[in-house]
Amino acid sequence: MRKVFAYTDGLTRLPTHYCPGCTHGVIHRVVGEVISELGLRERTVGVAPVGCSVLAYNYFNCDMFEASHGRAPAVATGAKRARPEIIVFTYQGDGDLASIGMAEIIHAANRGEKFTTIFVNNAIYGMTGGQMAPTTMPNQRATTCPAGRDVNEVGYPIRMAELIASLRTPAFVARVASHTPEATIRAKQVIKEAFEHQVAGECYGFVEVLSICPTNWGLSPRESSSWLEKEMVPYYPLGIKKRPDEIKGGAHGHN
Ligand SMILES: Cc1ncc(C[n+]2csc(CCOP(=O)(O)OP(=O)(O)O)c2C)c(N)n1
Numbered sequence: 001m002r003k004v005f006a007y008t009d010g011l012t013r014l015p016t017h018y019c020p021g022c023t024h025g026v027i028h029r030v031v032g033e034v035i036s037e038l039g040l041r042e043r044t045v046g047v048a049p050v051g052c053s054v055l056a057y058n059y060f061n062c063d064m065f066e067a068s069h070g071r072a073p074a075v076a077t078g079a080k081r082a083r084p085e086i087i088v089f090t091y092q093g094d095g096d097l098a099s100i101g102m103a104e105i106i107h108a109a110n111r112g113e114k115f116t117t118i119f120v121n122n123a124i125y126g127m128t129g130g131q132m133a134p135t136t137m138p139n140q141r142a143t144t145c146p147a148g149r150d151v152n153e154v155g156y157p158i159r160m161a162e163l164i165a166s167l168r169t170p171a172f173v174a175r176v177a178s179h180t181p182e183a184t185i186r187a188k189q190v191i192k193e194a195f196e197h198q199v200a201g202e203c204y205g206f207v208e209v210l211s212i213c214p215t216n217w218g219l220s221p222r223e224s225s226s227w228l229e230k231e232m233v234p235y236y237p238l239g240i241k242k243r244p245d246e247i248k249g250g251a252h253g254h255n
């Protein structure tokens with residue numbers, strides 16, 4: 001008989017607390033599968049953020065830290081520098097990473113810390129009730145901008161993958177999505193490559209995953225999936241933004 005579903009030992013068997021249709025759970029699953037399939041589970045340490053995934057340490061079946069607001073990259077830096085042989089990842093939402101912890105992530109990436117970041121971009125602060133995030137779309141409504149994001153007042157959404165990719169430091173940087181089975185299969189391939197670059201000791205890895213928040217978007221899960229495709233993907237283009245071997249002249253070159 002063909003097996004169509006099996007648990008991964010990259011995750012615990014606990015039911016998650018996420019809302020129905022939220023793709024945090026899908027992204028957890030993909031990361032758990034990658035860690036398990038690469039045989040890394042016994043030597044992996046994850047760092048959980050603030051936000052809806054604050055309880056991620058309950059779900060990943062590996063050692064986990066809980067970092068304070070936006071500081072996951074600092075915790076990951078310490079862990080990886082102290083024990084370079086372990087595999088370290090941060091799992092962060094857009095409020096945690098692109099707002100509260102913007103300085104942390106930019107400097108960790110710029111230093112070329114050899115860990116991997118999974119950045120879950122759902123264009124809103126989920127856990128705290130749907131406030132505007134740096135990634136909220138133009139005209140998108142949020143509790144702190146009930147008439148929609150006014151880009152003349154607060155600027156355009158920040159494209160984190162492009163920002164990180166603009167740093168000269170060698171890195172693996174990509175953006176994927178989690179709203180359809182096809183997108184999720186691709187997300188898994190890319191997340192696997194990010195971990196492989198860490199296993200090879202090559203570089204920092206940053207994978208932005210577009211995610212849905214039906215609860216705070218005020219849409220059904222199906223409508224949320226369509227909204228992500230129609231509104232987010234054109235502004236946040238998917239794909240590999242940077243690979244470590246694409247740096248001309250190497251890390252110390254002048255171009
Ligand atoms: C310094 C500070 N700023 C803000 C907060 C409140 N806070 C906790 S989680 C969170 C939002 C997290 O949103 P995001 O990272 O986008 O994750 P999501 O819940 O959407 O997955 C905020 C604003 C806080 N506790 N401390």
Ligand code: SF4
Pocket residue numbers: 017018019021022023024052122126127212213214215216
């Ligand atoms: S509030 Fe949004 S991000 Fe948080 S669990 Fe619910 S759907 Fe997911």
